[in-house]
Amino acid sequence: MSSIKCECGHLNPEGTDICQNCGRPLSTEEKSKKLADMRYDGAAIRSKTHQRTVVDKIWNFFSSVKIGVSIIIAILVAAAVGTILPQVFYIPGGGANEAQTAQYYEDNYGIFGQIYNALGLSDLYGSWWFMTLVGMLGISLVVVSLDRGIPLYKSLKNQRVDRHPSFLKRQRLYGEGQVDDPDAVMKKAAEKLKEQRYNIREKNGALLAEKGRWARWGPYVNHLGLIIFLFGVMLRALPGFYVDESMWIREGEILAVKGAPGLYLENKGFTFDVYTQENTDEVFSEAIDRVGTVASNYQTDVALYETPEGALPGSTNAELVKEYSIVVNKPLKHEGFHIFQMDFKLDELSAMTFALENKETGESLGELTVNLDDPQKDYDLGNGAKVELLDYYPDFDGFENGEPQTKTPVPNNPAFLFKMTTPETPEGETSFVAIRQTLEPLGENTHKLAFQKAETRDVSGLTIRKDKTIPVIVLGGTIFMIGLVQGSYFNHRRFWIRKSENGQVMVAGHTSKNWVALQRELDAVTEYAGLPAYTDQRDKEAQTDKPEGDSKS
Template sequence: MNEPSSANSKGGFTILKRYFRRELLPLLADLRLAIVLLLAIALFSVSGTVIEQGETLAFYQANYPEDPALFGFLSWKVVLTLGLDHVYRTWWFLALLILFGSSLTACTFSRQLPTLKAARKWNYYTQPRQFEKLALSAEVDGQPANAALANLSQVLQTKRYLIFQDGNSLYARRGIAGRIGPIVVHASMLIVLVGSIIGSMTGFFAQEIVPSGQTFQIQNIFDAGPWAKSQIPKDWSVHVNRFWIDYTPEGAIDQFYSDLSVLDQQGNEVDRKTIHVNEPLRYHGVTLYQADWGIAGLRFHFNNSPKFDLPMVQLETGGKGRLWGAWIPTNPDLSDGVSVLARDLKGTVFVYDGGGSLTATIREGQSAEVNGVQLSIDEIIGSTGLQIKADPGIPVVYLGFGLLMIGVVMSYVSHAQIWALQEGDRLYLGGRSNRAQVTFEREILSVLETLQPIPHPENEEQGDKTSDRTPSPSMQ
């Protein structure tokens, strides 16, 4: 009872296999399809660079309004509906990568590997008429049997050809790396695609604003792949030992630094580094970049009181610079107080009374009398802005790009082939090359010059006749 079902399944598999070989495989291996896919991937990659990725809904509503829509159609609804806010993790972008990878794989197995196999397999020409199909061929005569063939073998060995000989037939090749190069290029592009997919599915991006002296764990995740949960560290944290800014003599920011310590679950320091822009901290596949800064708070005291830490908030200035402010009560019942403002971490605080008038300018370590009390500024507490990324696919992508450069160099190596046949005192010679045709033709001419007939003593007086036999290649 099961025999018809088994036969039907085998027949269906055979039909499917035949369809794949005859229809689907040639379509995937088509160069035009690969070019279209590559252009589409490039286009959407550009859109992912131009359109900010992983921002909030309010950000897209503010920057991509419906009226007027950017370019007449690009509104925040279009951005979110098409997934342009996280292009590299959308199903359709990953589908493009997979389809392009399938095209490269099909081309490799249907074209590149057979070409390499044919290039590595030597064959001999046994008939003079076989040389007629070569673009570059010639005849040399006047030498004893097999003498020209032996001389040719020696000459080609000096030119780094690999020689194969069977009786009076010879085959030589050089530059097989030129045939391997395209395969390496295809393999490297596949590796890059795999690395990109791994990064998209398992990577994450986070931002943290941390005051100097505090410890944090990565929690503020802005963008993450569906399998990124395993990459977010839970067994270690980061302590900001100190944050500071170096200023130029003109007062502009020169560089800002964060002294960071990585702590294990017991609070022991397992790594430490001072980071700045373009010099991040890397630990267990997670990279912490110095990206921003701010003012977290103000440390002060009144007269001989203990020190107080007061948070400061960034004020809206309408694009006229960055400013942080706070209100400090000067009476225990909070009936009176002063406003303090700071623009940077240089240590200067501006004090304003209830009417908005500037009453004092105090630097760190100094004090001034306000509302009948002595206000002392101990420290302006800075906060470091960190961008935190994890992309497990980066090593794979780097490997792919390294192989890509090697494969491109290999592809420029010329693959040259030479055939020769000795019949009596006549030598038939021909060859072809996949590139550098002029250089190869000159090489063949130099080989022919070394194979010119050697005059015998009894024919020395007929030197003029020998010179008439100088070989020359024929373009067919």
């Protein structure tokens, strides 16, 4: 890129509005302005000057504030739409099976549910397009910070003390006038400014007083915090960094821990205790009267197993790690994993026993017990009597087009289709048996399966969590808050004082915000050192309406 040569001889990059050496306006637009544009101290911004190559166009796209705001709006809208229907981890089965997930949204929410799931809104925070939006926002923050931050840093680091009079005259606070002893006035002004904690630099009859420069970096610290925060969010998509799973485990059952390869959990027993009128205080007594039952404790006694290091994939040779009682708010902890007690089901059916009887005489030909977790196909009762299980419906939900249906694989309402064979009926008889319902679809039978008893067990609902991204997210949030305080409650203030050979003294002031405080400090310096009166040039007309001798707006 070509350079712009100022009258002082300094070469400035193309796009510079204010000479970085003397402060003269360089661009036509800047020369037409009454006040100097001090947002980036007139430094050249890459996105404003480089617009030729593909790289420039990509850079300019991500450096656009409008694009950044649009991405933020898109993320907010997507997050809002993601709350319309339950996310996949809240539905039965937790979305482990894509076909079941799609069927769930279609059955419960119709065409809208189908579209919702197809667009990935059912698993919003894990969808590729949402992570792409988050990544684009991170790129935008990086590009914007570099695009504006580097020129601002160079401009502030290399700012000269003896700025050209045209620079001073274009500051919002400006004054000039004749004084009796310019050197004495400059000396007293420096003393007062030091008292106000300004850093003073003097050169060639000019003075620069500055404080709070670090406040200018507040927005960039915000950007850094957001970038770290978004990086932490995106880390959650990588295996091993974030786990939030749930599992139901029955008493006596051993299951692999979801999201924790190599870990297995055995449910050794579930305990459920309630408050009684005899062993509780008045508060719980009122609750018991109102709702009937108030839980005092529910816990799962478990054994945690882990496959040895170096074991072959799928190996079941696991070693006992520990035994523990998981209680609400007292999770089992192991290698960053936290296993919480979140829910329970009491008295879930585990087995049902039936007797094969002659309907007319009531004679029993034997009994069979169906394990609802692993039902057998054939049951031999002896003496030529046997029962064949043709089909099993764990959660019977009625008939559709004459076919029995099941809602879930959980034995909440089991139903069976049996074929009964006896010496009297060698061709077999078919019977559909459900709780409080028996159907004979092929005609009246001679025999029936009479319910005898049921075995139950308790089921524990556990949540498995692991989050290695928390330190990164907390760090990003902390840095963001520091930047917010830095940019909101502090400000960058500067005064320039310059004397000329004819006894004239010029004074100018600028701040990033809080002009009232800057004027208050300049008033104190003016009164102490005898500086010329200044005006607020943002509104000269209002200034001229004030009584003569008033030194500020």
